[in-house]
Amino acid sequence: MQFGLSEEQILLQDNVNRFLDDNSPLDRVRTYADGGEDTDIWAELAELGIPALLIPEAQGGIGLQPMDAAIVAECLGSHIAPTPFLGSAVMAPTALVASGGDHGDLLAAIAAGTTRVGIAFGEAIKRRNDAGVTVKDGRMSGTSMYAFDAQADVYLVADQHQHIYLVRADDPGLTRSHLATVDKTRRTVELEYNNVAAETVSTAASVFEAAIDMGRVALAADTLGAAQNMLDQAVEYAKQREQFNRPIGSFQAVKHMCAEMAAELEPCRSMVWFAGHALAELPEEARVTACHTKAHLAEVGQFVAKTSTEVHGGMGFTDLVGLHYWFKRIGANRQWLGAPEFVREEAAVLQGI
């Protein structure tokens, strides 16, 4: 019995963290947030094999497991790195492989980092207002909101029946407009389809579910990394900052906030590991665990984001320290692919409750 990371996984984690320490420091994130590109970071992550993680070796990938993807997501969240990881490396490969279709060329291009695949699943999870897509005779019409990766080459789009289609970003019928959100570390877009060529990837619910479960665990892992980083910053700040001739971290009012954050966050690490492991090895538990992990990390992440900002006092509220990038990333992870109440209801239904 061994519950935790293997030596290979610790090595993977160290490698990705070291790369991101050098290539995605806060200043670099700010450049992206101010309108810059993430293409250089993604190209170098491709050198490390990151987009190829979940793609089988036969298709030019590395053939690792969901838990490995969760480990990388945690590193990216910790560094609030701007990358198309969630769509291109996690959800798209999961859906394409699960579909059983012949997507060898596309998977090889994803693995090489030369093709970015965006995800527009919002309408299949919970359709807001008048968004939604319809497909007839291979042509798609309608609108997807909050699709992620603003610079994708192709998109996987899900309709309300959880059927998945592939559309090309350069299709003349596709209009892509930027949707500003609070989270400046990743960009979302609105996709408007006007008679766009749509290739059917899957009409099976199981394919959609595989992609959404993996995506939710990856988002939870991203929040885990971001929240741990915020907690670490708060503890460090509380040790340095002095008031009343004492480090503020020696006041119980402050140190108890840190203890509460740590106490809530520590079990989350085990939960993310288990959820990742379950996706590959425990099909009976995988779906409920993915829902609960997504929802629980959203709650703990929100608590840590607020509390660690408070520990920083007024500085936490400024742009100077930059904590707000983590705060907003955690906020975005909470809403993407299903907000907590929505996902918990799904967990109940999955248990026959």
Add this chain to the structure above:
Amino acid sequence: MDLSFGPEYDDFRADVVSFLANNADKAPKGNDLRGEAAKDWQKLLIENGYTCRTIPKEYGGYGAEPDILKARIIAEEFSSARVNGGLGGQGISMLVPTLLEMGTQEQKEQFIRPTIHGDMLWCQGYSEPGAGSDLASLTTSAVLDGDEWVINGQKIWTSTAHIADWIFCLVRSEPDAPKHKGISFLLFDMKTPGIEVRPLVDMTGVANFNETFFTDVRLPKHQIVGERGEGWQVANAILGHERETLAPANTAQTRINALIELMKQETVNGDALINNPVYRERLMKIQGKVMAMRFNELRILSARLNPGQDPGLARMITKLEGTELRHDLEGLAIDVMGEMGLAYDDNPHLRNSGSWQREYMYFLGLIIGGGTSQIQKNIISERGLGMPREPKFEKAS
């Protein structure tokens, strides 16, 4: 990641399950510490190695090598079958491990067998009215007079003192030494003249706690565990372990499953509570937390089995998180039942024998006892996160 325990353990689990299937009807229902049924059940469990498993045979135990996974399997199966896992009490859970580690040969031979067989019931004399969270400031005095210790002072929260045969007690024997170095760990008979026990009724309505007064209580000099002035180390040898086991996640899992059943059966205006969206949401939120704590425990288990694996803060947070979680869980059951959730004592409408209210309050007791939540937060922040300690103030003279 490898969650399997291995075939040897699958066989062991099957043995436990079959033992439970064949014998569960003999198990006593309550937490009786003295009755014959409880003692007989205890003997049967020891014979089969399901309690006191690693206590040597020469002291009346089962005598198995320590095996973390087997201990875990026993706990899991007894918990999920909701069968009494044997005698509890602080003699078995705290004194016996302490004696095994630090007691003399005579002490082991004299005390362990009768304690684990239920013939000798112990109480613990640690806390005092003036020494709660700051336990090391205790003032009950022990003065050596010839070959006897003479004890004077008062203890509080002494569970089962009113029925206990003996007490293990922390006393100040070296008044001039620094506070952590002036304490000794003594053992004495509760029938010794000079002991007065006054029951302390707790909020659940039970008088399990007591105030215990000592006036010139005399006991032989050799009834000490460890050396003079080493009592603090003796007591701390196993305290951390107690904290971790106060609110195990598998019990929380059993309770949330019971709550789901309750919510399926109970109705309001003819509709099952489980269909109420607000209650469902609260239920699922707590289920998610229970799940996180279960996996946290797996990580602790794994770190014990695989030296070199870092459990992070996983162990340090279990008392704080586990007790608060159980309090919330039991409280949700009361909320969903509305006024039916208030049922207590002999109310004919009790659900699950009134356990929801009882456990709701009992876990508030555990949030406070065994190191309060606030003390836990000090430990987590200072020892876990390396934050600066609160400045210490010496007692004004």
